[in-house]
Amino acid sequence: MLYRQGNAVTSPDPARAANGVRVDHLLVADMVSPGSRVLDVGCGDGELLQLLERRGVDGRGIEISREGVNASVAKGLAVVQGDADTDLGDYPNDAFDYVVLTQTLQATRRPREVLEHMLRIGRHAIVSFPNFGHWSIRLGLLFGGKMPRTKNLPDTWYTTQNIHFCTIKDFRDLCGDVGAKMERAVAVNFWGKPLRLPAPWWFWNFFGEQAVFLLSRKDQ
Amino acid sequence: MADVELKARRDISDRVREAEHPHSQVVRFGADKPLKLDAGIELAPFQIAYQTYGTLNAARNNAVLVCHALTGDQHVANVHPVTGKSGWWEIMVGPDKPIDTNHYFVICANVVGACMGTTGPASINPNTGLPWGLDFPVVTIRDMVRAQAMLLDHLGIETLFAVTGGSMGGMQVLQWAASYPERVFAALPIACATRHSAQNIAFHEVGRQAIMADPEWRQGRYLIEGADPRRGLAVARMGGHITYLSDAALHRKFGRKFQDRSKPTFSFDADFEVESYLRYQGSSFVERFDANSYLYLTRSMDYFDLAADYDGVLANAFKDVKTRFCVVSFTSDWLFPTVESRAIVHALNATSARVSFAEIVTDKGHDAFLLDEPEFLTIVRAFLGSAGKARGLAGH
Numbered sequence: 001m002l003y004r005q006g007n008a009v010t011s012p013d014p015a016r017a018a019n020g021v022r023v024d025h026l027l028v029a030d031m032v033s034p035g036s037r038v039l040d041v042g043c044g045d046g047e048l049l050q051l052l053e054r055r056g057v058d059g060r061g062i063e064i065s066r067e068g069v070n071a072s073v074a075k076g077l078a079v080v081q082g083d084a085d086t087d088l089g090d091y092p093n094d095a096f097d098y099v100v101l102t103q104t105l106q107a108t109r110r111p112r113e114v115l116e117h118m119l120r121i122g123r124h125a126i127v128s129f130p131n132f133g134h135w136s137i138r139l140g141l142l143f144g145g146k147m148p149r150t151k152n153l154p155d156t157w158y159t160t161q162n163i164h165f166c167t168i169k170d171f172r173d174l175c176g177d178v179g180a181k182m183e184r185a186v187a188v189n190f191w192g193k194p195l196r197l198p199a200p201w202w203f204w205n206f207f208g209e210q211a212v213f214l215l216s217r218k219d220q
Numbered sequence: 221m222a223d224v225e226l227k228a229r230r231d232i233s234d235r236v237r238e239a240e241h242p243h244s245q246v247v248r249f250g251a252d253k254p255l256k257l258d259a260g261i262e263l264a265p266f267q268i269a270y271q272t273y274g275t276l277n278a279a280r281n282n283a284v285l286v287c288h289a290l291t292g293d294q295h296v297a298n299v300h301p302v303t304g305k306s307g308w309w310e311i312m313v314g315p316d317k318p319i320d321t322n323h324y325f326v327i328c329a330n331v332v333g334a335c336m337g338t339t340g341p342a343s344i345n346p347n348t349g350l351p352w353g354l355d356f357p358v359v360t361i362r363d364m365v366r367a368q369a370m371l372l373d374h375l376g377i378e379t380l381f382a383v384t385g386g387s388m389g390g391m392q393v394l395q396w397a398a399s400y401p402e403r404v405f406a407a408l409p410i411a412c413a414t415r416h417s418a419q420n421i422a423f424h425e426v427g428r429q430a431i432m433a434d435p436e437w438r439q440g441r442y443l444i445e446g447a448d449p450r451r452g453l454a455v456a457r458m459g460g461h462i463t464y465l466s467d468a469a470l471h472r473k474f475g476r477k478f479q480d481r482s483k484p485t486f487s488f489d490a491d492f493e494v495e496s497y498l499r500y501q502g503s504s505f506v507e508r509f510d511a512n513s514y515l516y517l518t519r520s521m522d523y524f525d526l527a528a529d530y531d532g533v534l535a536n537a538f539k540d541v542k543t544r545f546c547v548v549s550f551t552s553d554w555l556f557p558t559v560e561s562r563a564i565v566h567a568l569n570a571t572s573a574r575v576s577f578a579e580i581v582t583d584k585g586h587d588a589f590l591l592d593e594p595e596f597l598t599i600v601r602a603f604l605g606s607a608g609k610a611r612g613l614a615g616h
Contacts, residue, residue, distance in 0.1 A: 037572075058574075066579055073546065073576045074598045076606025080547075080565050080577035087566075095572040 016192070023192045024102055024128040025051055027212045031126055031184060032057055036097035039121065041084045041114075042104030046072030049079070060096075062087060085109045088117035096122040103210075105129045105171075106162040116178050119217050125180070128212040133167030133205040136190065152209065168205040175215060184214040232448055234302070235335065235342055235510055236351060242337025243301035244269040244294055244330070247374050255332065255367050258360040265346065268371050269337025270294050270329035273313060274321035276377070281405075282613055283377045284319055284604075285368065286328040287385030287392035290517050291457070291509060293336040294328045297321075302508045311592055318601035323608065323615050324381065329371050331364040331392075333517055335510035338367070342443060342510040353512060354440035361388070361524045365395045369403070381611055382604060384408035386589035387556065388517065391524050394564065397545070398526060398537040406607040408600065410548045411589045413560035414534055414567070415525035420555060423463050424518035427456035431511045440512055453511040454502030461501045466552040466585035470494060527567075534567035544574040544610070546603040548596060550588040551581050576603060 016022055025048045032038055034056045040049050043061030045068050052059045061079035063069045072079035084101070085108050099122030101114070106129055108114045118125040130153055131137075140148030147157040155162070166174070168187065175182055187195045187208025195208060204211070246269050249255070254264035271294045276283060286296050286309065293300075297307040297314050313319045313326055330338035333356070341356040348355075372380070383396045383404050390412025397407045416424075431437055434452025438445050462470075474494040478484070481491065490496040530536035545568055549561035558579050568575040580596045582588045588596070608616035 060574065066581065070578045070580070070595055070599065073578045074595075074602045076602045076609075078544065078574045078576045080569070080575055081562075081579060082565075087569075090566045090569040092570060092572060 021051060022047065022102075023188055023194075024210060024212055027186050027188070027194065028100055028102060028126050028128060029055060031124075031212070031214045032098050032100075037095075038098045038100060039091070039096045041088070041099060041101045041118065042107075043072060043077075043079055044068045046075050046077045046079055048100065048102060049077045050075060053077070084114050088114065088121060091117075091121045093120055094123060098122050098124045098126055100126045102126075102128045103130065106164050106166065108164065111164050111166075112174060112178060115174065115180070119178065119180055119215065123216065124183070125215040126212065127171070127215065128210060129166065129171065130162075130210045131168050131187065131205065131208045132165040133169060134190075134209050135206050136209075138206075168208055168211045169201060171211070171213065172201065175213070179218045180215040181218045182213060183216055185211060187211045232443055232446065236344075236443060238302060239335050239337060239340065239342040239351075239510070240344060242269040242330070244271055244337050246270075246337060247371060249370060253370065255363065255370065257357050257363045259357045261357045263332070263339065263357060266332070266339035266367075267337070267343075268329050268332075268339075268367055270327055270371060271296060271298060272328075273297055273326040274324050276325040276375075277614070280377055281379060281381055281611060282324050283372075283375075283380050284324040284326045285372075285380050285383040285396070286313065286319070286326060287364075287368075287383065287389035287396075288328060288331065289385065289387040289389045290514075290521065291460070291505065292389070293334060294330045295336075296326065296328045300508070303504070308590060311590070312597065312600065318597045319384070319604065320601075323613060324604075327371075327375070327377075329368055331388075331517070331520075332367045333359040333364070333513060333520060335513040340510070341440070341512035341516055351443040353443065356512070356516065358519055358523075359516060360520050361391045361395050362399065362529075364520065365392050365399055368392070368396075369400060372403070379403050379405060381613065382406040382408060382607065384410065384600075385412075386410035387412055387586065388521050390556075391521065391526075394526055394537075395524075397541060397543050398529070401538070401541045401543055404543045405611055406544045406546070406604065408546045408548070408603060409561075409564065411550055411553050411556045411561075411586055413556050414527060414537075414564055416521050416523075417560075420463075421522045423459065423555075424522055426459050427518060428515050430455040430459065431514060434511075437511060440515075442511065448506075449511045450503075450506045453506045453509065453514060454499075456511075456514055457505040457509075458498045458502045461498060463555045464585055464587040466554065466583055468552060468583035469585050472583065473497075534563065535570040538568055538571045538573055541568075541571060541573050544607055546576040546578070546599070548577075548589070548599065549579045550584070550586070550593075550596075551579060552583045553586040553588065555586040 037058045040061040049059040062082040069081045099118040137148040187204040248267045254262035296309045330336045333340045335342045345352040390409035393409040431452040434449035436447040437449035477493045479496040527534040549558040565577045
């Protein structure tokens with residue numbers, strides 16, 4: 001889903017690495033083992049899938065916007081038009097090694113069900129999302145008294161597609177509720193740099209601008 | 221009157237000749253290789269007329285089978301021998317076109333039941349020496365695909381790189397993937413469905429009744445009796461043609477414009493441009509198509525219900541399929557609307573097949589698959605390109 005638009009192109013984009021690849025995409029790609037089967041839910045114009053296929057991954061995608069689907073298919077990617085909220089039910093159990101959801105969870109109507117489907121369809125789930133607990137958002141609300149708008153979340157409250165924001169701590173709680181095991185978690189700071197130091201959750205929740213989680217089912 | 225009758229007789233003999241000795245390559249199967257029909261009949265002898273474009277490579281792995289639609293034929297990308305017009309898919313097939321004949325060996329066979337050289341109701345029944353007419357057995361989409369598989373065996377092609385087609389051609393693509401999954405590397409069904417809807421069966425029935433209501437149809441014996449149900453077939457074509465377009469496209473093309481006049485004539489002449497256009501479509505169609513073939517081919521589409529062959533579960537039709545799919549629909553296609561393509565995609569997802577699905581925005585209706593739709597052409601090219609890379613085809 002191309003919901004998180006509006007990244008400025010004039011100045012160096014903190015959401016992108018020096019080679020132009022989105023930082024969260026690189027983090028996701030590093031979590032995926034080569035040769036595996038991946039379903040990218042909300043794959044946009046197929047940028048991550050292309051990155052993954054270059055690394056020898058067998059990738060599939062679902063995308064809600066027709067423009068995104070057609071752009072992906074025109075790149076030769078296996079992408080279908082569909083809605084994360086309604087169409088994940090069509091996929092059988094354990095069909096993929098990884099089911100990926102980048103920057104889309106907050107735009108789904110039922111995030112919990114989406115996450116549960118991901119853990120059912122894939123042996124692993126990888127989720128990246130903007131952290132609403134980031135200091136700039138907290139300060140924005142505390143001092144501005146208005147719904148915060150940042151460089152990476154530029155929309156107004158009445159135009160945004162992001163209807164289910166959460167913080168890193170919130171997401172950790174949801175993982176517990178759905179019985180997901182957290183295998184890895186990485187937070188990325190305001191300048192697009194991963195916070196790699198071992199740090200307590202409150203630190204990540206305060207300084208992490210976005211987060212990427214690698215999950216698996218507890219019963220595995 | 222005598223002239224008209226003479227012309228009709230000449231047209232008829234031309235059509236019978238085209239059915240028996242077409243302007244195409246022909247493979248004839250004798251009594252030892254009958255076509256086993258779903259109707260429980262073995263059709264033998266029978267023949268298949270086909271066209272090819274490009275070159276089969278040494279590995280014999282670059283063949284693309286194009287399946288034609290109801291009123292199409294095997295003349296995909298060459299001048300049509302009867303009408304003199306260019307091939308029906310020249311926008312798609314040819315050197316440097318999306319289905320690039322520099323890379324692929326393209327085959328298109330006239331379907332069984334049609335009238336351009338593959339055995340059908342206008343062909344000669346060997347038991348009587350006369351055209352089959354309604355004695356010809358009713359054929360299905362699966363029968364068409366079985367016949368195509370026999371053609372490939374004859375050509376020594378074990379696996380197709382790709383099979384594609386729109387509308388009835390798309391039905392054949394789906395049947396190919398279900399019947400011979402191991403023989404299809406990539407499948408590109410366009411503007412089609414896994415079963416014909418009640419509305420579509422209804423339209424077809426109107427067409428058939430128009431043909432049968434023409435006294436010249438003579439209970440299907442017109443070729444034997446020297447008659448020609450031109451008016452019935454033309455009306456069938458006119459009705460069908462409307463379903464291939466869209467309200468928006470008709471409005472854009474014709475609106476309420478008058479034909480060569482500025483005001484209504486208060487008669488039943490073709491006052492409106494759209495009437496004149498439809499009449500032309502009808503009258504040109506009858507020059508190249510056999511009325512009985514129209515009955516048989518519409519029937520084959522009506523009978524098509526892929527899931528029914530697999531306990532009503534569509535996904536079972538594609539169980540363990542290794543074929544990669546690209547499904548395409550068009551927003552203004554009301555004959556095979558996007559929801560039908562989505563059902564295909566859902567079934568393929570349920571089997572974790574590798575599938576792409578694109579819906580193309582256009583107001584050109586069902587016929588959009590035959591027209592210059594740049595995004596559609598790009599997608600076909602890209603899908604075949606990436607499949608070709610996976611197949612290890614040269615030039616990919």
